[in-house]
Amino acid sequence: GQQLNQSPQSMFIQEGEDVSMNCTSSSIFNTWLWYKQDPGEGPVLLIALYKAGELTSNGRLTAQFGITRKDSFLNISASIPSDVGIYFCAGQLGNTPLVFGKGTRLSVIA
Amino acid sequence: DAGITQSPRHKVTETGTPVTLRCHQTENHRYMYWYRQDPGHGLRLIHYSYGVKDTDKGEVSDGYSVSRSKTEDFLLTLESATSSQTSVYFCAISVSGQGIDYGYTFGSGTRLTVV
Numbered sequence: 001g002q003q004l005n006q007s008p009q010s011m012f013i014q015e016g017e018d019v020s021m022n023c024t025s026s027s028i029f030n031t032w033l034w035y036k037q038d039p040g041e042g043p044v045l046l047i048a049l050y051k052a053g054e055l056t057s058n059g060r061l062t063a064q065f066g067i068t069r070k071d072s073f074l075n076i077s078a079s080i081p082s083d084v085g086i087y088f089c090a091g092q093l094g095n096t097p098l099v100f101g102k103g104t105r106l107s108v109i110a
Numbered sequence: 111d112a113g114i115t116q117s118p119r120h121k122v123t124e125t126g127t128p129v130t131l132r133c134h135q136t137e138n139h140r141y142m143y144w145y146r147q148d149p150g151h152g153l154r155l156i157h158y159s160y161g162v163k164d165t166d167k168g169e170v171s172d173g174y175s176v177s178r179s180k181t182e183d184f185l186l187t188l189e190s191a192t193s194s195q196t197s198v199y200f201c202a203i204s205v206s207g208q209g210i211d212y213g214y215t216f217g218s219g220t221r222l223t224v225v
Contacts, residue, residue: 006152033213042200042216043153088152090213097143097168098214102152 006089006101014109019076021104023089028069029099031092034061036085037103043088047074081108113137116201116217123224129188131220133201135181141204142184143214144168144176146197153200159184191224198222 006023013019023032031050035043047058049065049072056063062075072091076083089101113136123129133142143158145168155168157176165176173195175187188195198221202214 031213035213040218042202042218044216045213048213097155097158099155100145100153102150 004101022073029091032072
C-alpha cells in the first residue's frame with residue numbers, strides 16, 4: 001500500500017525554538033493533513049491542505065502542500081511546552097481512506 | 111464537536127478469546143474507520159465503512175472483522191485474540207459539510223492488551 005515517510009522521527013528542542021517536520025510520498029495526494037496527538041488521546045486535526053502549493057497557517061503553525069503533490073511540511077514557530085506530542089501527517093487521494101505517516105515525537109525542554 | 115465514543119477504554123484479554131470494540135457516533139456521518147496505533151508504525155487502517163452494511167478492508171485487516179448494522183455504531187471484532195493484536199485502537203469518522211472536507215475526527219482510543 002501507499003507509504004508516507006515522515007521525518008524526523010523525534011525531536012528535542014528548547015522552548016522558543018522553531019520546529020520543522022516533513023512528509024514525503026512516492027504517490028500523489030490531493031489532500032494533505034497534519035494532526036497532533038496528546039498522550040492518552042486520539043489525534044486532533046491541526047491543518048488541512050487541499051491544493052498543490054497551498055500555504056496555510058493556524059496560529060504558530062504553518063503547513064504547505066508541495067507543488068509535486070508528493071510532499072508537505074509543517075513548521076511550528078516559537079515552541080512552547082504544550083507543543084509536546086506526536087505529530088502525524090496524512091495524505092488522501094480522492095475518497096480513499098487517509099494514509100498516515102509514522103509520526104514525529106516532539107519534546108520541548110523548558 | 112463531532113460526538114464519537116469508544117468503549118471500552120481499556121481491556122485486558124487472554125489469547126484465543128474473542129473481543130469486540132465499539133465505536134459510537136451521534137451525528138450520522140457516513141464514513142467510519144478503525145485504525146491501530148503501534149510504536150514505530152504510526153496509524154494503520156484495519157477496516158472502514160462507507161454505510162450501513164458496507165465495509166471494506168484496510169492495510170492490516172487479517173484477524174479482524176467489522177460490522178455496521180446501524181449508522182451510529184461500528185464494531186471491531188477480534189475473533190481469536192493474539193498477542194500481536196495488543197495495541198491502541200482508534201475509531202474515526204470522516205467529517206464534511208457543504209462541500210468542505212474537515213478530515214477525520216478520532217475517538218479517544220481503546221488500549222487492548224492480549225496476555
